[in-house]
Amino acid sequence: MTDSTSAVAEPAADSTLTRPFQGPSPYDEYVHASVLNALQQPLTEAADEMGFLVTTQVMELWFTLVVHEWQAAREAFAKDNLDAATDAIIRSGRALTALNASWKPIAALTPTQFNSFREAFGRASGFQSAMYRHMEFLLGQKNAGLLNNHRGDSSVHEALTETYRATSLYDEVLRFLRRRGLPVPEKAVERDLTAPYAADPGVVEAWREIYATPRHELQALGEQLTDIAELVERWRFDHVMVVRRAMGAKPGSAGSAGLAWLERRASRPVFPELWTVRSEL
Template sequence: MNNCPSALAEPVTDDSHPLTQPFTGASPYDTYVHASVLNSLQHPLTEAPDEMGFLVTTQVMELWFTLIVYEWRSARVAFAKDDLHAAMDALVRSRRALTALNGAWAPIAALTPAQFNGFRAAFGQASGFQSAMYRHMEFLLGDKSSGMLRAHRGDPAVHEALAEAYREPSLYDEVLAFLHRQGLPVPRSVRERDVTSPYTSEPGVVDVWRHIYAGPQHHPHLALGELLTDIAELVTRWRFEHVLVVRRAMGSKPGSAGSAGLAWLEKRAARPVFPELWEVRGDV
């Protein structure tokens, strides 16, 4: 006899079981999740056995990019309202999403050049370089680029969404504005900077973080600094993992979007995220 009180734990054998009653139309699950739409979006272009894994991994990463952008945008709004609690909650959720994103490399992490060549020619000039959602993430980190925005001009809806992210302050701009309102001396040149230019390290901001990191162990904003450092580290780990996957699958061949490939990606991966949070560690 089954001791479990739940009817759901019983074997689903008889026709009157509630779980086997037909749905009217699409299931409530499908209506909510759109699983049938998601699962109809995989169209490999070849018979190569590794292409499906490559396609699904890329699509899964796009979804994690969407969630991370969502959380960083929420955090940015919360910082602008001086709601540190809500901002930290959103950043913690984004840290979990970034961890999941980084775990998503597994299915394609060990492609051999021959396996990758099995489908590479079929996708032509397609490249993750053209991912608008990834670019949106970079803009939120402060890594603005008019050139990267221009590349999307041919697709007005995508371009407009990205242009908005380009014109708006980044997440880091809002963090620094928040810290200033909290009484920390963020220089005027940083607070009034042109937010469409790429953020680069500022000595005055290193001083702000030094005050937080060198002060009492329980400085109220130390936890914020560490959370941002976790995020910076996870973004950098994604970039370096990408470099490794690329080196393994195609060595130093040029990229499909037209870059030099590995050498270009290595340079991109070396860029620090939230630079002063790394510089301050050498000063404390």
């Protein structure tokens, strides 16, 4: 007799789900899970190194998706396709939200835990992430010196150089606004694309006109971009806090200023005029 409290037997699997395949399953051929799951190669026996590796690799995947969406939005703005542009921006916001949540597995590392594997990655540093550099360049935060880390890998260097020389996402937004008749100054859209973007009072006025006009069709765009700016700035702040907690103010692994460099970067606003205009409404 079967005890009434015993677990319910698992239903038989559908035969279509248990069929054998010649070679990898279609799922693995599409997702490449076996490749992804083979990429974690800890160099120490430290219990926390696996979490650090997985977290870092997951962040790289989110960087890739964010870059993909921002490039799609940039191209859509250049074609005056507001619907496609804003759809891509909204998708990138969801990806950024997931990216920010990726800090959780390593956010509470103590100095002892971090030091248990830190020396193993030698000169490696997140500062060297090419995909994150694509993100920064797409935000208009250009710096020619940051291309140097990638000169040894011609394909990576070539792709990053292309992003460095091209319009940023915000450049295309401002060009779009100007074509829509907003008072974006010519100098703001004809600027040196390889220079870091600098806030312009004329751009503030363009956003002020949008926000001061009841039910202006581009207010939603302003808020969507502000969402992106806030998410990026939160990611930077969380990065500062994770590093501060795990290693304090010690120099970074690649010889950078570590915490001090991260704090300077975190202080730079994304899409600055969208923050300034709020004081003028």
